[in-house]
Amino acid sequence: MDKKTQMIIGAIVIILCLIGLGMTLKGSVVPYITVTELKSGDYRGEHVQINGTVVEGSVDWHPKEILLTFKLTDGSETVDVEYRGSIPNNFEEGKMVVVGGVYDMNLLRADEILVKCPSKYTEEIE
């Protein structure tokens, strides 16, 4: 194999890898939006991640059915969330959380709840 063929093969491999990388990346992003953006955009049936605050007093928990329901708000808009899974550590009313799930018929069927990292760097003294 001469140098030129090697270069061409190398270039083709690199381009294929880049295309693969790009496609993987495009395929693994989900919109990360606020409740207002969820309500105003067209996200029906799509997998989304919503960040917001768990509304005080809205959490309803039924361990027997393994069902957790609550309302999520960004201050102006609110959405109902239904979740059947394991409650993450530190999940609390009034907390900032990220809820991943599918939105349909004014209900977000969540499959994951992430509590914003309990970062030691963000706590502010009152």
Next chain:
Amino acid sequence: MNDVIFLQAALITTIVAVFLHVIGAELRREDLIEWGKIGTYLTFIFITIASIRLFYLLITHDFQNLYVASYTSLDLPLFYVISAFWAGQEGSFLLWAWLISIFASIVLLRAKSMDDARFTSYASGMLGAIMVGFLYILVTASNPFKRLDFLPMDGYGLNPLLQDPGMVLHPPVLFIGYAGMAVPFAFAMAGLIMKKDWVLSTRRWFIFAWIALSMGNIIGAWWAYHVLGWGGYWAWDPVENSSLLPWLTASALLHTVMVEEKMKRMRAWNFTLMTVTFILVLYGTFLTRSGILESVHAFADSGLGAVLMGFLLIILAAALRLMIRRRDYLKSDPVGFDLSRSGLILITSILLVVSAGTVLVGSFYPLLLEVMGGVQQMVQAGYYNTVNVPIAVLIFMLLGICPLIRWRRYKLDELKPKITVSVLSSISVVLIALILGVRDPITISATLACTLTLTTHLKEFYDASRSGDDKGLSNLYTAICGDHRRFGGYIVHLSLIVMVIGVCGSSIYENRDIFTLQAGSSHTIGDYTLEYQGTEAIHSPSGDGIYYVAILDLYGENGYIARAMPDLFYSFRFEETYQHVYIKSRLFEDIYIIYQGSEEGYALFEARVIPLVSFIWWGGVLLLFGGIIALLPDKRRNEA
């Protein structure tokens, strides 16, 4: 008098020291260099006083200090009061600066001859410049000695999730790795200025920093696993990624420096990798605190972000300018992609850099989309796994070949007899796995690559034990003493295999279940049965909360194993609930139980059976051991 004065004094002495070191080295003025040394030592002394003061304020609960009030409280155990030093941003920057000043002083104490003194002087100037950056931030945007104009009765307290030995160790170990990387970087700059080798003289510093970086990451993963309660240890979140990035490039550099040592090649590549690694270290230190990964807008608002960008750009510009000025020196015969040790190292280093690139792309892609005007997007963990699994498999395949090849160029025919054993053993292990019913492609490729590497490495140890006049083990001992880095490196390779086994087992074969139990009822998961006995509420001894303890009897195939007591802790101070995971570690799997709470007699649990996860932690211990071996000074064979 405010304690920040010590940091201000340190800032002044460092600035002076930087000038003295650089001018002294430029003009070959020994007296200036000597004064520069004193400047560096003084900086160390001032930062040490500041650090001791912060420890003192923490231990004496001086809540008028904002930092002490923010991260500790009266009822916090002393152990965690001390660790609060690095629980917050201000303290961690102080720790960073302190570590660099310690390292800079050690560098000076070890320097010897005059030519050496100029070299050390440039490097000390560079280390000083880095300290200037940190000290500037410490006296302005991030001052740990800010005082309140009133005296609070009690502090805010340390987040219960951080009250864990893992979190006591993780930050300082990682920072030792970070600050440790500053030393070889400073010498690389000095080496380029003086056209002098930096690779050999900083070899041990670099290995030391690499071990600390590795251990910092592993301890962080271990903390996440046993504290956070989501059953995993690595989530590919931007903060974790930022400490993985310099590890990847440093791992590449760890190997390419050998090419420069042996063949005087890859100079430009090594200098670039060193610079990139250090820039990534700074990125890891700052960007996670500056908010850029949350959103571009948050970044623009944070004053720290601007200082950081300036700092990064100055270092980048300095390194680039130096590279351009020394382009003739950096030029060396290129290393070809051939079947020789240097060729394989080149490929490995490219793979590691590509891996780092994909992680970086994943971290910044959301930002790019946002800048281009779209809605914010999140990159899922799946992306990182899909992209990095094949890269890792390739690297492990190379790892199975590399030790068999020396520096000269090999023909395929020469390699064949050497690699037969490894190839045969990996193929037979894969066949056994297939017969046993393993079908997962990742498991199979990992098995193939890991067995290849394992066999090759064990064979190296075996050959070493046969290549002398003594009995096996004493031959091996002699061989290891003669080349600590080589055998230490092999042990680290083996530790990576152990960790890969743990990662594959725990991520692919995890068994997970969520279920409700009433007192007296039981649930079976895998080979285990859990029998729920009820819940007890216990006030914590210090009176800061209540533990709701669920009591479960855990049975295995051969009967009773243990009483499992996962709990929910309600903290009065934080008005929050924390889940404490119950983990029963067995040799080949962990049973991981989380109690989620109960209502009307129904208790909700999540249980996981996670195979092989403890291999990751044992692999970490082995990595540390291998690293220490690699650091030991070589006893030359003829001296013995």
